[in-house]
Structure formats: structure tokens, C-alpha cells
Amino acid sequence: MKSPPFLSKKTPKKLFGVEVGIGFIWLILIAQLMLILSRTAIDFIRRKILLHISTRINVSLISDFFIKLMKLPMKFFDTKLTGDLLQRIEDHRRIENFLTAQTLGMLFSVFSFIVFGIVLYIYSLTIFLIFIIGSIIYGFWIVVFLKKRRILDYKFFEQQGINRNVVYQLINGMQEIKLQGCEQRKRWEWEDVQANLFDVNLKSLTLRQNQEAGSILINELKNTLITVVAAAAVINGNLTLGMMLAIQYIIGQLNSPVEQILGFIYQWQDVSISLDRMNEIHTEQNEEDDNREIVQLPHKSDIHIENLCFKYDGARADYVLNNINLRIPQGKVTAIVGASGSGKTTLIKLLLGYYSLNEGKIEVGNVNIDQFNLAWWRTMCGTVMQEGYLFSDTVARNIAISEDEVDLERLRYAARVANISDYIEALPLGYNTLIGQDGQGVSQGQRQRILIARVVYKNPQFVFFDEATNALDANNEKAIVENLQDFYRGKTVVVVAHRLSTVKNADQIVVLDGGTIVEIGSHEELTIKRGKYYELVKNQLELGS
Numbered sequence: 001m002k003s004p005p006f007l008s009k010k011t012p013k014k015l016f017g018v019e020v021g022i023g024f025i026w027l028i029l030i031a032q033l034m035l036i037l038s039r040t041a042i043d044f045i046r047r048k049i050l051l052h053i054s055t056r057i058n059v060s061l062i063s064d065f066f067i068k069l070m071k072l073p074m075k076f077f078d079t080k081l082t083g084d085l086l087q088r089i090e091d092h093r094r095i096e097n098f099l100t101a102q103t104l105g106m107l108f109s110v111f112s113f114i115v116f117g118i119v120l121y122i123y124s125l126t127i128f129l130i131f132i133i134g135s136i137i138y139g140f141w142i143v144v145f146l147k148k149r150r151i152l153d154y155k156f157f158e159q160q161g162i163n164r165n166v167v168y169q170l171i172n173g174m175q176e177i178k179l180q181g182c183e184q185r186k187r188w189e190w191e192d193v194q195a196n197l198f199d200v201n202l203k204s205l206t207l208r209q210n211q212e213a214g215s216i217l218i219n220e221l222k223n224t225l226i227t228v229v230a231a232a233a234v235i236n237g238n239l240t241l242g243m244m245l246a247i248q249y250i251i252g253q254l255n256s257p258v259e260q261i262l263g264f265i266y267q268w269q270d271v272s273i274s275l276d277r278m279n280e281i282h283t284e285q286n287e288e289d290d291n292r293e294i295v296q297l298p299h300k301s302d303i304h305i306e307n308l309c310f311k312y313d314g315a316r317a318d319y320v321l322n323n324i325n326l327r328i329p330q331g332k333v334t335a336i337v338g339a340s341g342s343g344k345t346t347l348i349k350l351l352l353g354y355y356s357l358n359e360g361k362i363e364v365g366n367v368n369i370d371q372f373n374l375a376w377w378r379t380m381c382g383t384v385m386q387e388g389y390l391f392s393d394t395v396a397r398n399i400a401i402s403e404d405e406v407d408l409e410r411l412r413y414a415a416r417v418a419n420i421s422d423y424i425e426a427l428p429l430g431y432n433t434l435i436g437q438d439g440q441g442v443s444q445g446q447r448q449r450i451l452i453a454r455v456v457y458k459n460p461q462f463v464f465f466d467e468a469t470n471a472l473d474a475n476n477e478k479a480i481v482e483n484l485q486d487f488y489r490g491k492t493v494v495v496v497a498h499r500l501s502t503v504k505n506a507d508q509i510v511v512l513d514g515g516t517i518v519e520i521g522s523h524e525e526l527t528i529k530r531g532k533y534y535e536l537v538k539n540q541l542e543l544g545s
């Protein structure tokens, strides 16, 4: 075999028919310059395109994730840690990175592998075979570690989820931490999590180091064998020195795509783990089928609860609500009272379709709420829950939360009914004042009044208040209760409350005790009866106030 001209000792006077002189050197220089410029320009454009593609992929992946999350039932959120969900969102980056940078890099690697592989094959079949066999052994070595990598990746994910959760709690629970003086203990808890994370990281590092040590050994053996075989061939006169150098260069060029192709196996594994985790969420059962029809409610739409039994999923197996039979009349106010933990909030949640019943049924009119399109049903209901949430937004946007255009008249009316208009209008920016993250910057009573204003603005047919006025002072509560009497007109209202002033004007009062209904009647009837209600009133509802 003849060595290529650039490797032979003589300097050619002509190269590809071009006279080699100073002009040629200039030509090379300009060509080199053009090459650098065009490479920079291509890199410039490539990165912008990559950013576009990766952002689109990322947004659509995470957006799909949120769409799915919003379709999941409340029981899913009862069991999932916030940190776990945040970590899953972060996990999407791996998929995005894989789809953009990795696949593109992989294509280039496969291309250079094929080109240089063919050149090597042409130079020497033996060396080509040694290289291929060496690379296959290298590949096997990498595959050996896949199972352990997967286990460690799951552990790392779990620890990262816990870590995020602890950080989230440290920040959100700062007030309580200071009050209880548990700064050190909480910091130690965080440090414990860091120690666990370190453990997992150390195991990952050891695994990677073992794998890399093996890889280097295999690669070096392969390269040394190739050098020995090539050198022997030169001594035997089967190869020229130039060819040997050319082979060394080609091997160098082949090694990096091989590394990349084999590294791709790990990236593939990482992304498949992330896809599995994504699937865990995407295969969760939705709260309801996508195409449940919107039911036309009959004119007379009392709520009927029949033989309702309910327990939460989880370790505790006892029923939270047991054999509940109740009619909540349309256009009337029903108050639910009972000791803490008697199941009042749970009953409201069931009325909103948050959970499926274990036994019995809830009907509105004569339609079982199982058949409702729940998103629609919740638009029919105005609810203030105990842990009602204020978003970091303007007061107006917090009250008119689900509408694109805020109706100022309705907004002012809602604020008036909730007895908060004076406060809002005295703010420098009025309804456009931003209320801080998590509604900080407003008092508990103001928060509750904004939540009530939200319901009034919505003007729904059904109203559910779960201790919606318990943080208010007596004057404010009295004013709101009076204002609400008007607002309640024609609406079906269920109010959970501890205060006599909120309860006593209700059309019917339901007393819950240990998850069962023990009394139903008006304030007068139940007071005369001197039963559970009377006791509650005496002890909790400030009788005589």
C-alpha cells in the first residue's frame, strides 16, 4: 500500500494541481479564516435554534404535566409531597436535554464513526476488528452498571424530593420555627437529609469511578494492542510508518464518537427513568372522564344525601362519616355544627365531589353528583374553605379570580358585602394593590373577607362556607352576616361554623358527632331539646352573647 502524499518525505511542488507558493499559503489562510467565521456563525445560529427547540419542548412537557395534575383527584395531593412534585418538574429537563443536545450530538458521532470506521477498514482489517471487538467489550462493561445506576437514580430522586420538601417547610414554617425555638432541630433535620444525599452521591461516584477505571483499562488495552499490531506490521513491511501514524490518528478520531455513543446508553437510561416517573403521573386515574356531560339541574334542586359512608384512603381504616342521611333544601341556609374532627369539612368536600363515596349517594335535584362534570359543578358552587388561598396578585384579581375581564361594579358590590371595601379603597392603589406571596400583608380577618368577596363576586347557585368568618371580630362578623342574608336569597347555602351568631338564623341546623348526624332542627327546636346542640352552644357557641 502507498502512503498518502502528505505523509511521504518529499515535499510536493504541486498539490492537487495547484502550484505551492506564497499565494497558496494565503489561500489556505483565507480558507482557514472563512472556516472559523462560518463555524462561529453556525454555532451562533445553532445555539439559538437549540434554545428555541428546548424551550418549546420544555414548556410543552411541563404544561402537559400541569394539565394532568389539574385533572387529578384531591386524594392524589393528600399523599404526594410538594418536594416530590417539584422534583418531577425538574426531571423534565433531562428529557428536554436528551431530545435536543444529546440526539444531535449522537447523530454527529454516528456519522464520524462510520466515516473513520470505513477509512480504518480500508487501511487494515485486523486493526479494524481489534477496534470493534475492544469497543464491544467496552459497551458490555457499561451495560453491567445499568441496573445499579437505575437503583441509585431512584434513591437520588427520592432524597432530592425530601430535600426540596424540607427546604419548602423551612421557608414556609419560619414563623413557627422561631416561635417554638426549634431552629437548631430543624436545621439538623435539613443536615440529616444532606447527609443522606451525600451517601447516595458517594455511592453514585464510586459506581462511576469503578466504571471509568474499567473503561480506561479496556480502552488502553485496546489502544496498546492496536499500536503493537501496527508496529509489528511496520517491522514486517506490511505497513509504512506514515500509514501507522495515519492509523493512530484515525483511532484517536474514532475513540471520541465511541465514547459518545456509549455515553448515550447512560443518557438513554436516565431519560427512560425520567419518562417512567413522568408516566407514573400520566397514568394516574383522572378525577373524572374528560367528556362528562354538563347536567341541566332541575328547577327544584335540593341536595339529598342518602346513607353516606366515607373514609379517607390510608392507614386509618375507620369511617369519618357514617350513615349520613340529610336533605339540604334549595334556597335555604343549612348550618353544620359539631366538635372538632366530627367530619364537617369532610362533608363539604364530598359535596364538592373531591372524593368518591364508599357507600350511599349525594344527589342534586335527582342527579347523582357522580355523573356531574365536576369542573362545571364547582363553577356552580362558591366555596370558602378553612385553608382558602390568596394568590400573589392584585386584590381585584384575587376577588375576580376566574374571569378575564374584571367587572368593577360587581367587584365593588362583592367587597361591600364582605365588609372589606373601606379597607381596600383606603389602600394607595385600591383594588390594584398587590397582596404579597401567600396573601401575606393582609390579616387573617382581611384574608377571610377577601375570600368571602370572591364567592359574592362569583354569585353562584350553591354556597359552601367552612368556618369562613371564624377569624373576624364580632362587629365585622355581625355586619357580614347581615349583608350575607341578602346575598343568600334564592341560593342553597351550607355553613360550617362554631359561632352562635352565624348559626342561629339558619333554616336548619345539623349537629354532627363522631361522623354521624345526632340532631337536626332550628335553633329554637334544638335549644328546647337540650341535647348535643344545647351542650355545644353552652360550651362553644357562646350562648348568651
Ligand SMILES: Nc1ncnc2c1ncn2[C@@H]1O[C@H](COP(=O)(O)OP(=O)(O)OP(=O)(O)O)[C@@H](O)[C@H]1O
Pocket (backbone or CB within 6 Å): 078, 312, 313, 314, 320, 338, 339, 340, 341, 342, 343, 344, 345, 346, 347
Ligand atoms: N386528607 C385526610 N386524610 C386522612 N384523614 C383525614 C383527612 N382530612 C381529615 N381527616 C380526618 O377526618 C376526620 C374529620 O376531619 P374534618 O376535617 O372533616 O373535621 P371537622 O369537623 O371539619 O374538624 P374542624 O372543626 O376541626 O375543622 C378527622 O379525624 C381527620 O383526622
